[in-house]
Amino acid sequence: MPKAKLVILIAGAFLTLQAQAVNLLQLYQEALVNDAVYSSARANLSAGQEASVQGRANLLPLIGISGTYQHAQRDNVPDIKSRGYTLSLSQPLLDVAAWQTYEQSKLSVAASEAAFAIVQQDLILRVAQAYFDVLAAQDTLTALLVQKDAISEQLASAKRNFEVGTATITDTHEAQARYDLVIAQEFGAQNDLAIKRTALQQIIGKAPAELAILRKGVELSAPEPAQINTWVSSAEEQNYVVLQQKLALEIAKREITRNRAGHYPTVDLVASRSDSNQRNSAISSLNSGTGPTSAIGLQWNIPLFSGFAVTSRVRQAIALEDKSRSDLESARRFAAQNAQQAYLGVTSGLAQVKALQAAEVSSRSALESNRLGYQVGVRINIDVLNAQQQLFITQRDLSKARYDTLMNSLRLKSAAGSLREQDLVQINTLLIQP
Template structure:
């Protein structure tokens, strides 16, 4: 039994479409060198300007503790002076002593140790809180970098895959157009079929231009984070296992309030604001300090001309504030307002975290169901195209039916790929919100990608 030319052509272009789509599901361009997700993360740690800025902020924050502690430690200062003088002294009887030019010198070394200083103690605790807030904020930026890298990586890869998917559609429509032309030449087809396919071909070409532009921008966004050019990206393994984070929403909520670095940073900022209230209030209290000084002088005054002395002094100094024009009270009210602001910022972020946790938990959980549904839709679309082709050859279906079936398949493939990326991203974001995201989690996600795919 011979196969008709039309059927042979349909088989040819359909086989090409199937091969390209199977290869293109979750794939990027081929090349000799591929950049994996972990490689991208390591490059971002070294080059991302946002993360480098976070490292500088952290280094700055580490000094708050040292600065605050210094206010409780002794301070040592030394003063040395050497002067040249010209003096003439007249006593009460009118006698004048012209001493001419002579040198004088003084030197002193003083140690001051606070004994009682409420302001200094509060400043010390404030420095500890500020350093802790800075450390927590840096942990947040580290975890955010993992999410930002994966998000940019997946967007660049998805944009590239969309380009190849549209190219596969264009190839399929081009094969269909050739079939229409041959069928029309043999008197089996219609000019309407030919024009419909030509119109669809031009629409796909326009879509390809848009997809290529999106891919270019997505690649540029990734390179901006990595600080280096990107050649090829590892591909998401087709049909890989869908990871579902363990635990209930209440479990993750409890982790978030205990471990979230942003919440911890805000808590420490609140503590620093509380210590600022105490520090300012300390201005109303007396300060007591131990003083120890050693000094020597030679001809330092007219009464000690040609005399030298050496003095050692040990004592205490009491400083009692009486009136400062109301500035301390004003600063105390200002510090109280800042404390209320810090508390409001913490409460607002906790409320936002509650909403975001629920959203990401639902996204990664519902993503599993969505992926399963889209996998079924892709399989159904394949079967629909085959059935539509057979019906078209038998005269039961039209050219438009084939084009629509191909479009539904392409859309299903695109949605499936995007759903897999979004499900992985939701898992990372959920861990970020709870403050438990680590490089090992990123490596688990990276195991879903490979450069060695058939």
């Protein structure tokens, strides 16, 4: 008997673990592994980090070896065999264009890292948005089911009152109309929930399990610091899109110098060692060749005229620098706008949540009063139905306001360039098992 009890307890514990709802942080960790957009960005980062290696290669020695082997044979002419090799080394000493290419490659790596950071923040926002969209759809469906039960009771009550003659058929028709309407809304809510779960599945790569829900009556915190100008200033300087455009502008500036280097001389250190040998088969003892030869020296080149191509490329690079500068200003303005909108979204959302919490209490009291008034005959059926619908709308709007406020807090940090996984950890503490 004790063994049987132990087996039951173990099985019960296993089923409890299996039924455990997943939370926001767990889904984010799954998305890090399975999201195709994030995986693509990670591969793109690995590719971008090779730019500095390739740029540095133009400043390092170029070493090569080449060789020849030739067997010549003609009619009435003895065979002649020749072979030789050349080992060469070239080390740039003065090459402005190569140096600017190297500097650009380092900036390109930093730009790749900024682009990856943008995708990282975007993944946090996409996972959180999809998660809260599912919770909002669930809240809507749950509220509709509760409302359907309440209307069903009201419909049954109206029918009973009509049968005993204390109410008109109008009450029954009104309740039936509301019941039919909520049935249609229920189908729509079920479809919306399925769509929202599919959107979440696209990110994590599999059908999501049951989700942990937001704790009832949770208190949401205001932005820290509480000054909008601080967030806007941070967005204008630290937003990753802004950083990316800053790097693009610096690359464009160096591109001008690199193209101007088409007019500058280049100096290389060159060294070589070669040897050749020729043998006549008719006279096996006859070999000829120059013998091993070593050489070292400087090689310089001064461009004089290239058909105005260099001048044209410089003008083109200057125009592209102007474009990059305008793109940077546009990115700054857009980041500042996003920070302002998100900050106002958080502050107004907090006020809205507080107001809707009070409205929920009032709507619940109004529903109870109307139900009591209907029972004693001072209220009609439509009053009760309207009070029920008002409570449902208030509850739906309250849950959505909470989710929107949380999302705006994440968007605010994203605009300021400070959004991290730790922010999801903090929100995750607000979730509980359903």
